Amino acid sequence: MRRHRRQAIVARAREPVPARKAAPAxxxxxxxxxxxxxxxxxxxxxxxxxxxxxxxxxxxxxxxxxxxxxxFFHAASTIKLAVLAGVYGEVFHGRLTADAPVHVRNKFASIVDGRPFALNLEAEPTPSSASPPSSAPSRSSRSKASSSCAACRTRAPSRPGSTTRSRPRGCSSCCG
Structure with missing residues (x-):
């Protein structure tokens, strides 16, 4: 019986490996x-x-x-893949279940200067608006940013003792 088993294994090993499926017609x-x-x-x-x-x-x-x-789509459309990879990483490690709700907010700290940032979901991206902003903001743009919501440009309430370099508080509707 052992000899038959060994012969069967050797015979199978000599059989040609099936080729990969051919590309569809x-x-x-x-x-x-x-x-x-x-x-x-x-x-x-x-x-x-x-x-x-x-x-x-x-x-x-x-x-x-x-x-x-x-x-043209806003670059944030591509971040969804990274978010999904992160979520499924958490599922893989057992910290989340695949059907668990995940809260994702439209509010981020800018990687450039740390100011609050959110996507303007009302604007349609165009080729001209897809170009990156200038690297150094002008003094006037800095003061505008400190007096209005970074996300929706709503005038933010002023804070006592605030300066043009302080971060905007943001509006209550989108930035909290």
């Missing part, structure tokens, strides 16, 4: 692409999305696909 890819496009349109309609952009790249097959790839 072009008509199959066209069907998949059309199905993907129709699914995206259905999602866009169901959730009443005005703008949607998707990009896909498979590093093993180098297959790539995109929808609305030339549209």
């Amino acid at each position: 072009p008509e199959s890819l066209a069907r998949v692409e059309n199905s993907l496009y129709l699914s995206i349109q259905a999602i866009k309609k169901k959730h009443k999305l005005e703008r949607l952009g998707i990009a896909f790249y498979d590093s093993q097959t180098t297959l790539n696909w995109s929808y609305n790839a030339d549209a």
Whole structure:
């Protein structure tokens, strides 16, 4: 019995390894692409999305696909991947469950100077507004920032003893 088992193992080891699946035929890819496009349109309609952009790249097959790839989106749209990676890292380590709610606020400390920052969700990004701001703010922009909300430009209540270099308090509606 042992001899039969050993012979079977050796015979299996000599069998050729099955080749990787061949790339789908072009008509199959066209069907998949059309199905993907129709699914995206259905999602866009169901959730009443005005703008949607998707990009896909498979590093093993180098297959790539995109929808609305030339549209401009605020860079914060890309941070969602980092947030998801962080959340799933917490799930992996057992500190969160996959269905646990996660509170994400639209309020950050600027990495440039530490001032409060929030995205203006009303503005549509354009190629001209996508360019980075000048590296050194002028004196007038500094004083404006200290007297208005950094996120929505609402006039912030003045603080006793505040100077033009102090941080704005922010409005109560978005910055707290």
